[in-house]
Amino acid sequence: MSEPATNRTGQPLWEVFVRARRGLSHQHVGSLHAPDAAMALRNARDVYTRRGEGVSIWVVPSAAIVANSPDEKDPFFDPALDKVYRHPTFYDVPEGAKHL
Amino acid sequence: MTGARTLPPLAAYALALGDDALILAQRLGEWAARAPQLEEDVALANIALDLLGQARILLSYAGTVEGAGRDEDDLAYLRDDRDFRNVQLVEIPNGDFAVTMARLLVFSAYQYELYTVLGTSDDATLAGLAGKAVKEVTYHRDHATQWVLRLGDGTELSHKRTQAGLDQVWPYVAELFDTDDTVSRLAGVAADPATLHPAWQQYVIPVLTEATLRPPEPRWRSRGGRDGLHTEHLGHLLAEMQHLHRSHPGAPW
16 A cells, blocks of 8 residues: 655645535545644635535545556446446336336 | 724724724735645635624724714725724734734634624624624634644644744733723623633633643733734734725725
């Protein structure tokens, strides 16, 4: 695993997730630097919710995120491209069925 | 321009509180693009804009109560330093980041107690402003607290500089809690500053203790801001703040 990303003051990088309102899920909105979790949360509030964007914030150390490598793109995602049967498009929806 | 001395008490009171907020907003604005990191840049700008919002309401209200046709811009840009009624604490220079945080802790803890009491003021405008502003200053106080804790209880150097910041700011603290004639004539409307001190202390001292910092015991204290007596620094601040408006009166964006 690589070293945590830090800025020139040696502070680690954090990923910020904001939930816009109740019932929605948290969305990734960006990243920032902070010395610790409490300050990361406050910085996130200042940088990403200035215009009433959120009701809840998560911050996660960037180093804690495990991402797939770009090299793995083909084996990861290509096989899904030709499996049309995975899409729910083979059903006739009876007339009168509501709330779909 | 007429001085604030001739104002009705309610206008003078609104002006004093408004000037505190306006001058500190201007000071904090000086950090824009100079803060230790981008995130802090935005945080300080947010706090400055909160204070500016409070100042606009208070100055507008002071102008309305005075009834002489002065609006917020006239009061902010066309008074000279002797007509400003802010405490000296808000006008002294930012110093380093530790001085700025020491002042923000002291001042926002004061504003928190002030707006908490003003929330039940007999004056509907002041009560309305206080209800909104108390949420803002709760955050300012928390922001300053977080930094004072980390810097005070951080490295040897950060501890030293934070203690020096407190030592520099502390002589200006007592002035925040002075009761004056204006306030005594506004019973039920204004918050008597002297009564805010115990709660202020109950918040600030434990923060310093946790940060391994010592409450300073200054050998002198500032006086006179509410009477228009200021340090030399206010004139320089006003020159920068008022220059554009005075050079181009009434210029809109």
